[in-house]
Amino acid sequence: MAIRERLSGNEAIATAMKQINPDVVAAFPITPSTEVPQYFSTFVADGAVDTEFVAVESEHSALSACVGASAAGGRTMTATSANGLALMWEVLYIASSLRLPIILACVNRTLSGPLNIHNDHSDSMGARDSGWIQIYSENNQEAYDNMLMASRIAEHPDVLLPVMVCQDGFITSHAIENIDLVEDSKVKDFVGEYVPDMYLLNKENPIAVGPLDHFTHCFEHKRQQAEAMKIAKKVILQVSEEFSRLTGRNYSLFEEYMTQDAEVVTVVLNSTAGTAKYVVDQLRAQGKKVGLIKPRVFRPFPVDELATALSRFKAVAVMDKAESFNAAGGPLYTDITSALYSKGVFGPKLVNYIYGLGGRDVKADDIEFVYNQLLEITGTGKVDSVFNYLGVRE
Amino acid sequence: MATVFKKPHALRDVPLHYCPGCTHGIVHRLISEVIDELGIEGSTIGVSPVGCTYNNYLYFNCDMVQASHGRAPAVATGIRRALPDKTVFTYQGDGDLAAIGTAEIVHAATRGEKITTIFVNNAIYGMTSGQMAPTTLLNQVTTTTPYGRKADLHGFPIHVCEMLATLEGTAFIERVSLHDIKNINNAKKAIKKAFEVQLAGKGFSIVEILSTCPSNWGLNPLEAMKWLQENMLPVYQLGNFKGKDLEV
Ligand SMILES: Cc1ncc(C[n+]2csc(CCOP(=O)(O)OP(=O)(O)O)c2C)c(N)n1
Numbered sequence: 001m002a003i004r005e006r007l008s009g010n011e012a013i014a015t016a017m018k019q020i021n022p023d024v025v026a027a028f029p030i031t032p033s034t035e036v037p038q039y040f041s042t043f044v045a046d047g048a049v050d051t052e053f054v055a056v057e058s059e060h061s062a063l064s065a066c067v068g069a070s071a072a073g074g075r076t077m078t079a080t081s082a083n084g085l086a087l088m089w090e091v092l093y094i095a096s097s098l099r100l101p102i103i104l105a106c107v108n109r110t111l112s113g114p115l116n117i118h119n120d121h122s123d124s125m126g127a128r129d130s131g132w133i134q135i136y137s138e139n140n141q142e143a144y145d146n147m148l149m150a151s152r153i154a155e156h157p158d159v160l161l162p163v164m165v166c167q168d169g170f171i172t173s174h175a176i177e178n179i180d181l182v183e184d185s186k187v188k189d190f191v192g193e194y195v196p197d198m199y200l201l202n203k204e205n206p207i208a209v210g211p212l213d214h215f216t217h218c219f220e221h222k223r224q225q226a227e228a229m230k231i232a233k234k235v236i237l238q239v240s241e242e243f244s245r246l247t248g249r250n251y252s253l254f255e256e257y258m259t260q261d262a263e264v265v266t267v268v269l270n271s272t273a274g275t276a277k278y279v280v281d282q283l284r285a286q287g288k289k290v291g292l293i294k295p296r297v298f299r300p301f302p303v304d305e306l307a308t309a310l311s312r313f314k315a316v317a318v319m320d321k322a323e324s325f326n327a328a329g330g331p332l333y334t335d336i337t338s339a340l341y342s343k344g345v346f347g348p349k350l351v352n353y354i355y356g357l358g359g360r361d362v363k364a365d366d367i368e369f370v371y372n373q374l375l376e377i378t379g380t381g382k383v384d385s386v387f388n389y390l391g392v393r394e
Numbered sequence: 395m396a397t398v399f400k401k402p403h404a405l406r407d408v409p410l411h412y413c414p415g416c417t418h419g420i421v422h423r424l425i426s427e428v429i430d431e432l433g434i435e436g437s438t439i440g441v442s443p444v445g446c447t448y449n450n451y452l453y454f455n456c457d458m459v460q461a462s463h464g465r466a467p468a469v470a471t472g473i474r475r476a477l478p479d480k481t482v483f484t485y486q487g488d489g490d491l492a493a494i495g496t497a498e499i500v501h502a503a504t505r506g507e508k509i510t511t512i513f514v515n516n517a518i519y520g521m522t523s524g525q526m527a528p529t530t531l532l533n534q535v536t537t538t539t540p541y542g543r544k545a546d547l548h549g550f551p552i553h554v555c556e557m558l559a560t561l562e563g564t565a566f567i568e569r570v571s572l573h574d575i576k577n578i579n580n581a582k583k584a585i586k587k588a589f590e591v592q593l594a595g596k597g598f599s600i601v602e603i604l605s606t607c608p609s610n611w612g613l614n615p616l617e618a619m620k621w622l623q624e625n626m627l628p629v630y631q632l633g634n635f636k637g638k639d640l641e642v
Binding site: 028029030031034037038041042045046053055057058059083087112113114115 | 444448460462463464493494496519521522523525526528537538539540541548
């Protein structure tokens, strides 16, 4: 029987970590993810887990300690946000290229500057090409579930890549919601023992981790890393299916909401998808054919699947909670347009909305405005403005 | 009517956001009095840290730059090199200076940068709600050490003044406390001297100020002052470590 609880998003992540009982957690506090290592350090102090918890002096050291622990063969986790993730940047690339299955709970917060503690996706979006698998979570339940699945995905011998589990700072990290927890023993069975193939001081197979790798081999290593990211898509689906058998909760690469006969959809990550679902319900009650696509897996990017799904609609609004300052749309938008182009999908009219930067509240009215714009586009067949900002003072 | 008390001009007349009993306010006042007395208001630039005083640019009557967490000494270095005839100070907590920014403070000091650092040691990360800092005392309870800091698990408190005193680039180093009027007066003297050392072009100067964090220590303001005296003073010895007799 599932355990019914009421937890904040941060508590949910810390609870998942407690159930997984990793070997090493190294972290440095930063709002809004601070509570994750803080709750976890209480579990450590109370003997509820066997984990070595290291309160290091910075995020750069946190992820470096994770690299060391993971190279030593330990199951390793950390948590951070915004500038903490930015300070990890150098090591993010090291972790993924060394193929170390580290798990990072990323509680999304605006990357400075200017200084801002509220939610947008500029932190994890900036790390989108660092070679980490990125999974986004709409609510506390999804954050918990994604965290439970993360180790299985990361540690799969055909993947061996670090995983970032993202959720929205404050909006879900600090909001208490009802949640169904999986029993400890079932988590233990599901996650299993981590038995690395290669680790330090394995007498049978001595290794050097991360040695100099110039033009004779570096390219091949990058190619293998890219391949692992491709394979990760299959593994994510396998693990999600197994998780669904365990819990009855279904996860895929993205979620479709009310899309079956939809003419227009928004594509939106994390908690705003919850707001958008509410708006979809309202508009559906008025007979409008609107739906929603919520990407869950952003890296690897589900090019084929998203292109196929989106090809059915007349107009699509891609919502980005991050600017990429390329003067050509947000990161989700550019990935989606390139996916559609490469799959020869030219049907849907596409627009981009940058929204919620620096924690600007996104209300149901804002989302409704976007749907109405899309419906207008389907009526006129004309797109007046491809790149748009939602809720900003111009 | 005779004026018997007024705010220093270098401190803006706005309410501070700090918790009741927090000593950041006293430190702000002392720095401002020194800026007034040295007549350097128009030629002083501050660097704000990340920590509870992240927005102290709202309080000081001077131009300030917000540094990333721990990087204030590097930012101050850049300002001072670009504007060599101006006075530049950093204001940093113990998380900012002695954890994430340890490299920056050590290297600004060893290069002998002509900047002044005001280092507020409250033995905890205040802003992020009370986790263990490198300066946390043994057995001190924090949110990440719920049963107290243990040497074998969490290491030992870091002594910044003693450590920096080994570096040849440093000119003036003093540790002071704010637990009573006499010590507050001493703190002001040290801050003044630190600025004078910079004005005289002698090199890097730093004042470490033992401070309270009643909210995160779980004490009321009076108890916090007492806790500082009973627990911090024996570990962090007050006094001058370098530059006491420096001519300025
Ligand atoms: C790169 C980075 N990591 C972590 C943080 C989160 N953070 C903000 S303030 C702080 C600790 C501040 O403690 P301290 O310097 O002692 O100052 P106090 O708040 O006690 O005055 C931390 C860890 C951050 N802003 N940036």
